[in-house]
Amino acid sequence: DEWASAVAAIRGLPADGTILLVCHVNPDGDALGSMLGFGLGLRRLGRAPLATFPAPYELVPPFDELPGLDLLIDPADAPAAPDLLICFDAASVGRLGELADRLETAGTSVVLDHHASNSRFGDVPIVEPTAAATAVVAEALLTRLGVALDAQIAECLYVALSTDTGSFKFDLTTPSVHELAARLLATGIKPADISRRLFDSRPFGAMKLYGDVLARASLEPAAAGGAGMVWSYATLDDLERHGQRRHVLEGLIDAVRVAEEADVTCVLKQVGAQEWSVSLRSKGAVDVARVAVGLGGGGHRLAAGFTGYGSLTEVVDLVRAAL
Ligand code: 5GP
Ligand code: MN
Ligand code: MN
Structure with a gap:
């Protein structure tokens, strides 16, 4: 199935293969959090992924304090033809702006998303409309890759999960969402600090x-x-x-x-x-x-x-x- 194809695409990549991670324009907590959390997970596997998002390339509070920001590069510097492209939280090709052409030029493209309207673009689309966030899909794929959660990965995924569920209030907040949150919190991240930064703090x-x-x-x-x-x-x-x-x-x-x-x-x-x-x-x-x-x-x-x-x-x- 698509999960096995995604695992094979990542595991089968040569050691020097280039991996580009992209998410939707004006990225929100789920777009950035799932992308950076997954990117940190790939690092734990010995990979050196690059991550970016379409112009305007600007990180705004509260996302300018996420772990894994050093994965980010300006979209103008993104490799023209990466061996592997992984796309996060984008319902359509148009949401990738000027980076959409990488779907054509990449050796293989994997798409992780949860929008019901997703047109299932890319070579390996993993689209789960019942998932509360793309982070749910990203964590499931990390598990299949054998990556253990650490506090940095967990903070990224927690930011993603809590933004897209509106602090665990929206209708896709299932038992499995809380089970994922529990696994993330078990790494020692501080939910009160993260939530205040995300929802309860502004000038x-x-x-x-x-x-x-x-x-x-x-x-x-x-x-x-x-x-x-x-x-x-x-x-x-x-x-x-x-x-x-x-x-x-x-x-x-x-x-x-x-x-x-x-x-x-x-x-x-x-x-x-x-x-x-x-x-x-x-x-x-x-x-x-x-x-x-x-x-x-x-x-x-x-x-x-x-x-x-x-x-x-x-x-x-x-x-x-x-x-
Ligand atoms: P928000 O109102 O928080 O900006 O967006 C809510 C949801 O609507 C987002 O998660 C995203 O899926 C979708 N959305 C918002 N603006 C746009 C847009 O301009 N184009 C598309 N395709 N989706 C959008
Ligand atoms: Mn989003
Ligand atoms: Mn989302």
């Missing part, structure tokens, strides 16, 4: 910016056959006014989605004059992945996103119409 200016965004949120009751929605937005001017950078908006939707009247939450983050990064969340009844895919994006049933072009009103209208 004072960002807190004030969240205040502005919450104050201007709108609640739209369910129309006939539709879903109630709460939505808000953050502009480039908001960031400027509070002296903040874009990455502080990562947890914004979690502050907005608490409105109990709404089934769907939408947060629009301005990227340019006519460009918005749109995040969608559902409490169950609505499949927001379908909404996002219809608008050129993707994601999971209860958490998805897309890039919207036009004015704020135009982009919100698109979401309303799709709902």
Whole structure:
């Protein structure tokens, strides 16, 4: 099967074979954590993998303190034709940006992912839609390779698992997720420190910016056959006014989605004059992945996103119409 093929592809690589690890653009905790954790595991096997992600090549808090950062190289320096390519947490080829061509040039490509919408690209696609995070798939493959977990690998995988499960709160938080968490914690990593860094720590200016965004949120009751929605937005001017950078908006939707009247939450983050990064969340009844895919994006049933072009009103209208 594909697991055996992936093990054979890694084990069969000559000692001097080049291994390139890649993950999706604007990497989140699962993309970086599963990639770096797996990369550290390959090192324990005596390999020297390189890891990267598409432009913009920038590491932002809280991911700038992950173990294994020394695996990372600028995508401009990534080998043009690695012997082995391993791809993490990318639902589609497009999410690999300028690195997508490595799927053609690599000797073999292994794809580790958990998005239901994954098109099963690559030579050896291991796609597990029931997995809470790509980290679950990565750890299972490390186990098959005979790599023992250590604290560095475990911290990477714990960051991945806890981000994609929203601190073990989302619906894919199965007994096996907690069993994996237990194996990771057994290495001695500090869950309280990691969780505070990931979820409960941001600059004072960002807190004030969240205040502005919450104050201007709108609640739209369910129309006939539709879903109630709460939505808000953050502009480039908001960031400027509070002296903040874009990455502080990562947890914004979690502050907005608490409105109990709404089934769907939408947060629009301005990227340019006519460009918005749109995040969608559902409490169950609505499949927001379908909404996002219809608008050129993707994601999971209860958490998805897309890039919207036009004015704020135009982009919100698109979401309303799709709902
Ligand atoms: P977030 O709202 O946290 O940025 O993204 C939630 C989920 O939606 C992500 O895990 C990712 O799967 C998906 N997603 C967000 N933005 C995009 C996008 O622009 N394109 C695609 N294909 N998926 C996205
Ligand atoms: Mn991701
Ligand atoms: Mn993921």
